[in-house]
Each structure stands twice: as C-alpha cells, then as structure tokens.
Amino acid sequence: MTAPEPAVAPELAAELGLSPEEYARVLDILGRAPSPTELGVFSAMWSEHCSYKSSKKWLRLLPSDGPAVIEGPGENAGVVDIGDGLAAVFKIESHNHPSFIEPREGAATGVGGILRDVFTMGARPIASLNALRFGDPAHPRTRRLLSGVAEGIGGYGNCVGVPTVGGETGFDRGYNGNILVNAMTVGVAPADRIFRSAAAGAGNPVVYVGAKTGRDGIHGATMASAGFSGDAEAKRPTVQVGDPFAGKLLLEACLELMEGDAIVAIQDMGAAGLTSSSVEMAGKGGLGMELDLDAVPARESGMTAYELMLSESQERMLMVLRPEARERARAIFRRRDLDFAEIGRLTETGRLVARKDGAVRADIPIDPMVARSPEYDRPRAPATPPAPLSPAEAAAAAPPGPLSDALLHLMGSPDLASRRWIWEQYDSLVRNDTLAGPGGDAAVVRVGGAGKALAMTVDCTPRYCAADPEAGGAQAVAEAWRNLTAVGAEPLAFTNNLNFGNPERPRIVAQLAGCVAGMRRAALALAFPVVSGNVSLYNETDGEAIPPTPVVGGVGLLRDSPRRATIAPGAAGEALVLVGASRGWLGQSLYLREIAGREAGAPPPVDLAAERANGDFVRAAIRDGAVSACHDLSDGGLAVALAEMALAADGLGAALSAAAPAGVPRHAFLFGEDQGRYLAATADPGALLARAAAAGVPAAAVGAVTGDGLLTLAPGDTAPVDVLRSRHEAWLPGYMRGA
Amino acid sequence: MRSIIVVFPGSNRERDMAMALRRASGREPVLVAHDETALPPADLVALPGGFAHGDYLRAGAMAARSPVMRAVAERARAGAAVLGVCNGFQVLAEAGLLPGALMRNAGLKFVCRDTALAVGTTDSPFTAGYAPGQRITVPCAHNDGNYQADEATLDRLEGEGLVAFRYAGPGGATNGSARAIAGILNPGRNVLGLMPHPENATDEAVGGVDGRPLFDALAAALS
Numbered sequence: 016m017t018a019p020e021p022a023v024a025p026e027l028a029a030e031l032g033l034s035p036e037e038y039a040r041v042l043d044i045l046g047r048a049p050s051p052t053e054l055g056v057f058s059a060m061w062s063e064h065c066s067y068k069s070s071k072k073w074l075r076l077l078p079s080d081g082p083a084v085i086e087g088p089g090e091n092a093g094v095v096d097i098g099d100g101l102a103a104v105f106k107i108e109s110h111n112h113p114s115f116i117e118p119r120e121g122a123a124t125g126v127g128g129i130l131r132d133v134f135t136m137g138a139r140p141i142a143s144l145n146a147l148r149f150g151d152p153a154h155p156r157t158r159r160l161l162s163g164v165a166e167g168i169g170g171y172g173n174c175v176g177v178p179t180v181g182g183e184t185g186f187d188r189g190y191n192g193n194i195l196v197n198a199m200t201v202g203v204a205p206a207d208r209i210f211r212s213a214a215a216g217a218g219n220p221v222v223y224v225g226a227k228t229g230r231d232g233i234h235g236a237t238m239a240s241a242g243f244s245g246d247a248e249a250k251r252p253t254v255q256v257g258d259p260f261a262g263k264l265l266l267e268a269c270l271e272l273m274e275g276d277a278i279v280a281i282q283d284m285g286a287a288g289l290t291s292s293s294v295e296m297a298g299k300g301g302l303g304m305e306l307d308l309d310a311v312p313a314r315e316s317g318m319t320a321y322e323l324m325l326s327e328s329q330e331r332m333l334m335v336l337r338p339e340a341r342e343r344a345r346a347i348f349r350r351r352d353l354d355f356a357e358i359g360r361l362t363e364t365g366r367l368v369a370r371k372d373g374a375v376r377a378d379i380p381i382d383p384m385v386a387r388s389p390e391y392d393r394p395r396a397p398a399t400p401p402a403p404l405s406p407a408e409a410a411a412a413a414p415p416g417p418l419s420d421a422l423l424h425l426m427g428s429p430d431l432a433s434r435r436w437i438w439e440q441y442d443s444l445v446r447n448d449t450l451a452g453p454g455g456d457a458a459v460v461r462v463g464g465a466g467k468a469l470a471m472t473v474d475c476t477p478r479y480c481a482a483d484p485e486a487g488g489a490q491a492v493a494e495a496w497r498n499l500t501a502v503g504a505e506p507l508a509f510t511n512n513l514n515f516g517n518p519e520r521p522r523i524v525a526q527l528a529g530c531v532a533g534m535r536r537a538a539l540a541l542a543f544p545v546v547s548g549n550v551s552l553y554n555e556t557d558g559e560a561i562p563p564t565p566v567v568g569g570v571g572l573l574r575d576s577p578r579r580a581t582i583a584p585g586a587a588g589e590a591l592v593l594v595g596a597s598r599g600w601l602g603q604s605l606y607l608r609e610i611a612g613r614e615a616g617a618p619p620p621v622d623l624a625a626e627r628a629n630g631d632f633v634r635a636a637i638r639d640g641a642v643s644a645c646h647d648l649s650d651g652g653l654a655v656a657l658a659e660m661a662l663a664a665d666g667l668g669a670a671l672s673a674a675a676p677a678g679v680p681r682h683a684f685l686f687g688e689d690q691g692r693y694l695a696a697t698a699d700p701g702a703l704l705a706r707a708a709a710a711g712v713p714a715a716a717v718g719a720v721t722g723d724g725l726l727t728l729a730p731g732d733t734a735p736v737d738v739l740r741s742r743h744e745a746w747l748p749g750y751m752r753g754a
Numbered sequence: 755m756r757s758i759i760v761v762f763p764g765s766n767r768e769r770d771m772a773m774a775l776r777r778a779s780g781r782e783p784v785l786v787a788h789d790e791t792a793l794p795p796a797d798l799v800a801l802p803g804g805f806a807h808g809d810y811l812r813a814g815a816m817a818a819r820s821p822v823m824r825a826v827a828e829r830a831r832a833g834a835a836v837l838g839v840c841n842g843f844q845v846l847a848e849a850g851l852l853p854g855a856l857m858r859n860a861g862l863k864f865v866c867r868d869t870a871l872a873v874g875t876t877d878s879p880f881t882a883g884y885a886p887g888q889r890i891t892v893p894c895a896h897n898d899g900n901y902q903a904d905e906a907t908l909d910r911l912e913g914e915g916l917v918a919f920r921y922a923g924p925g926g927a928t929n930g931s932a933r934a935i936a937g938i939l940n941p942g943r944n945v946l947g948l949m950p951h952p953e954n955a956t957d958e959a960v961g962g963v964d965g966r967p968l969f970d971a972l973a974a975a976l977s
Contacts, residue, residue, distance in 0.1 A: 166864075173805070461960075
C-alpha cells in the first residue's frame with residue numbers, strides 16, 4: 016500500500032519528537048512510510064503529554080476506587096457521588112509550558128481547557144482553583160510572569176462566570192526557568208446524566224462545534240513534552256489564544272444540548288486537538304472514523320490536513336450525535352453564532368481516515384496506534400533522603416531576637432505573605448454560592464439548594480518532595496485531606512497534577528516514583544482515592560529541573576453547610592486547643608529556611624494513622640458545634656496558624672500560654688511543621704479535651720483568644736495584630752507595584 | 755413585583771440577580787434574551803452583570819445596540835423601573851439611558867472585594883429602604899468601573915440628587931470614579947445603574963445582607 020501523501024523522511028520524525036524506535040513502530044503499524052499528516056498524528060498521540068508513556072507505570076499504582084466514585088481516571092474528569100442524585104465532577108490540569116512563554120494567554124487557555132473538561136462530562140462548573148509556582152522574586156522574569164498569569168486566569172474565569180475560589184502560590188528559584196500553572200475546576204451534574212467519550216453506532220455523524228480552527232497551538236502537546244533550552248521565546252507560535260466569550264457560549268450551548276438525548280459521545284478538543292479527540296472517541300468505542308477535513312470550520316484559508324489535525328485552537332468540541340438530533344443541535348449552536356459542522360461519521364473499519372481536497376491524507380489503524388503506544392520503564396536513581404536534624408542543629412536554629420520578630424518576618428515573606436493582590440483579580444462571588452472564598456483552609460461552595468456544599472483545596476509542599484519524594488507525596492495528600500477536614504467536610508476524592516522534570520533522567524524518575532508511592536500510601540490510609548489527573552514532565556530548562564511538585568486538588572462534602580468552621584475565632588475568651596502531637600520538627604521547615612537560612616534535614620513524616628484519627632476527631636467536633644473556629648497547621652507551624660486566626664478575627668488577639676513539650680526548644684514548638692495538627696477555638700475546652708481523651712487523640716489547651724489586639728507568643732514577646740496585618744499584606748503589592 | 759432579567763450573550767450574573775429578586779418578591783423573574791423585540795409585562799427590568807458580547811469593542815457597547823434594548827428604553831420612558839448592575843450599568847450608559855461612561859479601573863486590574871458605599875439619596879424606589887447617608891457593604895467585581903462624565907454632567911447629577919451611591923471606604927473610589935460615584939439615577943429616578951453587586955449581598959451566608967433593602971424597597975414600591 017502506498018502512502019496517502021508523499022512519504023516523509025525519517026529526519027522529520029525526530030524533529031517531531033519521535034525516537035528511532037518509535038518511528039520504526041510507526042512503520043510497522045502502517046506497513047509503509049507515513050504521510051506528513053500521519054506522522055503528525057503519531058507524534059502527537061505518542062507525545063508524553065498525550066500518551067503518559069513515562070508515567071503510566073506509576074499512575075497505575077494510585078488507588079482510584081471508593082464507594083462514592085462514579086468515574087475514575089480516563090475520562091475528561093473524575094466523577095464522585097455526593098448524594099441527592101448529584102455528582103461532583105472535577106479535574107486539575109497544567110498549562111506550564113505555554114504560560115512560561117506567554118503568561119496571559121497560557122494561563123487563560125489553561126482555565127478554558129479545564130472548564131471544558133468538566134462541562135464535557137455534563138457538569139455545570141461551579142468553581143475553579145489554581146496552584147501556581149514562580150521563580151525567585153528577585154529573578155527578572157518573575158514579576159511579569161505573575162502579573163500575566165493572574166490576569167489570564169481572572170480574564171477567563173471572570174468572563175465565563177465561574178468563581179475562582181481558592182488556590183496557592185509559591186516562589187522558589189527552582190522555578191526560574193519553568194513556572195507552574197495548574198488549574199482545577201469543580202462542576203456538579205445529575206449523577207445519572209454523566210456524558211462520556213466512547214463513540215457508539217457506526218454511521219452516526221461526527222460533529223464539530225465551537226470556534227473555528229486556526230494555526231495556533233500546532234504541536235502544543237509535543238512542545239509540552241520537551242524541556243526548554245534558552246529557546247522558549249521561539250516557541251510562541253505553539254501557544255494557543257483563548258476567547259472566554261466563545262468559551263461561555265460553548266458552555267451554555269453544550270449544557271442545553273445535554274438536557275436531551277442528542278449526544279452519543281463528546282470530547283473536548285484540548286491537547287492535540289482534532290487528532291486526540293477523534294482517536295479517543297473512536298478508539299474507546301472500538302470503531303473507526305472518517306473525517307472530511309474540508310468541512311472543518313477554518314479561521315484561515317489554505318490550511319493543510321496536517322495543520323487542521325494538529326491545531327490546538329481553543330473553544331472547540333467534537334461530538335457524536337444521534338442522526339435524528341442533528342437539526343435541534345445545529346439550532347442550539349447557530350443561535351449563539353457558534354460553528355456547527357458535520358465533519359465525518361463513525362465506521363466499522365477501526366481506522367482513522369482523513370480526507371482533504373479530495374485525497375486521503377491519513378489512514379491509520381486506531382487500535383494498534385493506541386494499544387502499541389510506547390510505555391517506558393525508565394531507569395531511576397533515588398537520592399538518599401537527608402537525615403533528620405539533630406537536637407543540636409534544632410537548638411542552634413533559635414532566632415537572633417524575639418520570637419515575635421521571627422513571626423513578623425515569616426508572615427511578610429514571599430511564601431507566607433497575603434495573596435490578596437492575586438485573588439482580588441478573580442471574581443470569587445459570581446453564582447452567589449461561595450460560602451468561603453480565598454483565604455481559608457478550603458473554599459466552600461453551596462450545591463443543590465438543600466444545605467449541601469462542596470469544600471475544595473489545592474496543596475503541595477515542594478521543598479518536602481525535593482528532600483524526600485515519598486514523604487512529600489504522602490504529605491501533599493494528607494494536607495489536602497486535612498484542609499477539607501478543617502472546614503468540617505468529609506474528604507471525598509482528589510485529582511492530582513504531577514509536575515516534574517525530564518523523565519529521561521534517572522533522578523527525575525525516582526522523584527516521580529517516590530512521590531507516587533507516598534501519594535498511594537496516604538490515599539489508601541485516608542480512604543481518599545484519585546479520580547482524575549494530569550502529568551506534566553519536562554519542566555526544565557538547560558538541564559535544570561523544577562522541584563518535584565505533585566499538586567493535590569481535594570474535594571470534600573459538607574452535608575449540612577451551616578455546620579462548618581472557618582479560621583476566624585468567635586470571641587475573646589475562647590480557648591485555643593492544639594490537636595495532634597508536636598515534636599518541634601524543624602527539618603525542611605519554612606522557619607529554618609527564612610530565619611536560620613538553612614534548607615536542611617528530613618521533612619516532617621506523616622503518621623497516617625494519627626492523621627486519620629486526628630482529622631476524624633476534628634471533623635466530628637466541628638459538626639457537633641464543639642469548636643467555633645479551626646485551622647490546620649502547615650507552613651510556619653503553630654505560630655503562623657495562630658497569627659492567621661488572629662488576622663481573620665476583626666479586632667481580636669491571641670495568646671499562647673502553653674510550655675513547649677519536654678526537650679523541645681520554644682522556637683521549634685512554635686515554628687515546627689509536625690503533621691496532622693489543627694488549632695481549634697472553643698468556648699468549652701474542658702468538653703473538647705475530654706472528648707479528645709476518649710478518642711485517644713492528643714490535644715492540649717495552648718492559649719486563648721484575647722480582646723487586646725495583640726499576638727502573644729511568650730510573656731513579654733508580643734506583636735500587635737495590626738502590625739502583623741500590615742506586614743502580611745504589604746509584601747506582594749509592594750513587589751508587584753507598577754507591574 | 756413582576757420582574758424581567760435581560761440576558762445577553764456573555765451575561766453571567768442573571769442567576770445571582772434572580773436569587774435576589776425571588777427572595778424579595780416571592781416571584782420567579784422572567785428571563786428575556788437579547789434578540790427579543792418585545793418584553794412581557796413587568797414592573798422591573800434588570801440588566802445583570804457579566805461580559806455581554808465578551809466586552810469586545812467596549813464594555814456594554816454591543817449589548818446596548820441589541821434589539822431588546824429598544825424595548826427596554828421604551829419601558830424606561832414609560833416609567834418602569836430599570837436596574838443595571840455592573841455590566842448592566844455599562845449597557846445603560848452605552849445605550850444613553852444614563853449619562854457618562856464606565857472606563858477601565860484606575861489600577862488597570864479587575865477588582866473583586868467588599869466595598870463600603872454611602873447612600874447618596876433615598877428619593878428613589880431603589881434607595882427608599884436605606885437611611886440618608888447610610889453606610890453599607892456590598893461587593894464589587896469589575897474591570898471597567900471607573901465612572902466618568904464631563905464636569906457639567908457631574909454637577910447636574912449632584913445638584914439634582916441623582917447620585918444614588920458613592921464609594922465611602924478608605925481611599926474613596928479605588929477604581930478612579932469621578933466624585934466617588936458608584937451608582938446614578940436618571941432624572942425620572944426610575945433608572946438606576948451601579949457598579950457594585952447588591953444582588954450578592956442578600957444572603958447572610960454569602961456576602962451579608964446590605965443589598966436586601968434595595969430589593970425589598972423595589973418589591974414594596976412595585977407590588
């Protein structure tokens with residue numbers, strides 16, 4: 016059989032990112048040399064971004080089953096039952112490479128893409144979150160990148176009318192050459208009306224809807240599957256351009272069409288555009304697909320088959336319709352001035368056949384392309400995790416001045432300073448269901464009108480993962496679980512975004528494998544499965560990889576939303592109860608880095624049995640109204656949690672009165688980052704402590720909410736809350752002034 | 755009170771507006787699309803927030819020229835109450851139903867935060883439920899809320915008591931609005947445009963209740 020177009024030279028395969036072995040496999044599958052279009056299809060489908068070829072082996076280890084799970088990884092988003100006939104639909108996805116090249120468009124299209132993933136499943140998006148990592152604040156690019164990313168995220172979400180309710184932002188020189196932009200969306204759908212991507216019914220029409228196809232983002236997936244080497248600027252044409260207005264219209268049109276039974280299967284055109292959507296739909300259905308590329312709505316004339324198959328133009332969907340529903344569907348999209356084009360049909364051949372200008376440009380057997388997609392068990396070389404800090408090292412990390420000075424410094428440092436400058440650019444209120452927006456442990460959004468709400472959070476502590484990937488992976492899962500618990504929610508499931516460097520390097524594979532092993536351990540112990548996710552590898556520039564950053568996006572359920580907690584104490588006189596054991600763990604703590612100038616020691620271990628017991632105790636106490644406020648302890652430990660609670664309560668203060676446990680220096684007690692801990696405010700500490708004792712959970716009264724507007728860390732060692740507030744609020748606006 | 759919410763392509767706070775109107779009036783608002791040429795009977799026409807037509811060209815510019823706006827203008831002339839919030843205010847200004855223009859925020863950023871407002875006049879069906887000069891807290895969420903008009907217009911608005919709300923927080927109008935204007939009435943006092951979102955301040959669990967008197971007063975006056 017001859018190739019449908021002039022055959023290509025093998026050199027082109029290498030240029031498109033296929034290895035010689037992979038190219039040989041293409042020849043074997045086709046039984047001939049590929050056409051340029053075919054080679055483009057293989058290169059995109061077998062890119063790291065689309066095939067997960069280096070991470071599949073590890074992803075299989077993550078537990079994805081649970082009593083509430085309706086749909087685990089493999090669809091556009093995960094689906095979890097939340098009762099009353101409703102399901103939560105959510106996923107997180109990265110747009111790291113494009114956002115570094117073109118921050119505004121890259122971040123905006125990241126949001127657009129994750130919104131489409133969620134409404135493709137039939138869900139109305141109700142909230143978005145994001146996890147961002149930037150380089151050293153002193154790096155010349157950081158300000159411009161942060162400014163553009165915030166504008167892009169806000170620009171898209173605000174226009175579409177989905178509130179951006181939470182997120183986290185970190186700075187580290189390890190991201191100087193590769194920032195991270197991970198966007199998460201949560202939607203709600205009727206549990207029995209979930210839409211999937213597997214095509215069915217040979218002869219059924221394949222329909223393209225949404226915006227037109229242009230030459231933007233061609234080979235975006237391939238670009239995101241390689242590192243940068245001082246050439247990031249040159250890759251600008253691979254970045255897509257977003258149109259949130261078209262995204263909003265597409266969202267409303269799809270949800271309207273989904274009210275009927277017109278749709279057999281639907282798939283968002285994301286990475287690798289028409290290529291991956293057509294292959295996935297036909298492949299999952301065990302069918303073939305014929306595409307008439309002349310019918311694809313094009314923004315520019317003269318686009319080739321190759322360009323049409325590989326464009327990553329935004330705001331497009333592919334669907335298989337019941338034939339009799341065509342006209343109703345067409346009317347819904349045309350009324351909104353969106354394109355609607357029948358561009359093909361399903362066949363029984365099992366082949367993807369694409370025609371353009373009357374000639375066959377691609378003719379590929381789908382099942383072999385999918386089934387024989389490469390999978391690598393790449394060599395790994397774990398680094399030896401650092402030993403825990405010795406007691407002498409911990410003692411030597413005492414601050415040079417008062418503890419309150421150290422706290423003021425920490426609260427104004429880039430990693431802990433207020434993110435208000437960022438989140439005030441996001442509409443966190445639209446839809447009028449945001450019970451708790453940015454600034455708490457987890458955001459809380461009402462669903463369904465019967466008092467129910469979903470809690471949501473994104474978390475990761477890369478410095479822990481860098482020091483000990485296994486411990487860091489477990490900690491990321493535990494922290495998300497803890498943040499959901501701290502508002503009173505039952506953690507349901509999570510989505511994850513695994514951001515790492517080049518998997519062809521053994522040290523990186525060891526980081527990936529280690530983080531996944533830790534996530535698995537925590538997910539099993541906490542009965543907190545993974546239902547969706549994304550992998551972003553090759554986050555490196557000139558051989559410098561980012562710190563391992565496995566971001567966890569957790570979702571929890573509040574059955575009765577008034578019975579929840581915020582971090583703001585109710586009144587002066589309430590006692591502060593610390594739940595969980597404190598050993599003064601300073602290894603890899605923020606305090607050690609910011610105050611003692613050291614990045615050393617083992618990160619805090621996560622005792623998952625204690626994590627679960629402590630969390631279950633706290634959640635029940637919140638549900639029963641036994642605490643008036645609750646905050647999880649994370650970066651900066653007890654002192655920072657205390658400060659954040661004081662800042663959240665207008666005009667109040669807080670004072671610590673407890674001594675450090677025996678053998679623990681006071682600075683380690685205040686700033687240590689032992690896991691599995693919460694600080695709760697309560698009017699009845701006796702009852703809460705008795706309840707903890709009965710549950711076998713360590714808890715102690717450590718201080719009180721005060722009316723003096725002071726934060727007291729030790730007798731005579733105080734900081735006015737107003738000063739704390741101005742330090743906390745000052746850094747980011749000052750840093751961004753004029754940007 | 756029978757109410758209509760006009761929905762343009764890109765409107766996104768029609769649901770929020772409906773929640774506020776439903777609570778105040780006990781009746782379901784009727785949604786009317788941008789391409790309708792006639793409106794059903796109603797006491798109040800509300801133009802919600804959002805990004806009508808993507809804010810392309812200028813915020814509100816294309817929506818102001820949509821078929822439904824001729825019918826809205828007729829209703830306004832006939833004395834029906836017309837409420838434009840955020841993007842709705844921008845549409846009313848572009849349509850010439852209110853004077854002035856909403857420019858890009860002085861800080862060049864979208865801003866979503868609680869905003870302190872002072873009630874400028876209680877002489878309207880929208881503001882009759884407040885005390886003169888009352889301070890309220892209502893959230894804003896906009897990119898183009900910087901109200902500007904020529905000096906004569908501003909003088910007239912102030913002289914005739916048509917400034918319904920002013921920004922009253924520390925720093926005044928952080929979006930740059932002339933004379934800290936947050937909301938204005940037409941001379942007939944039946945058309946109100948304002949940038950902050952009273953509809954997002956009608957529920958104790960979400961954003962407080964300082965927006966309730968606006969809707970309650972409308973419901974009382976128009977029932």
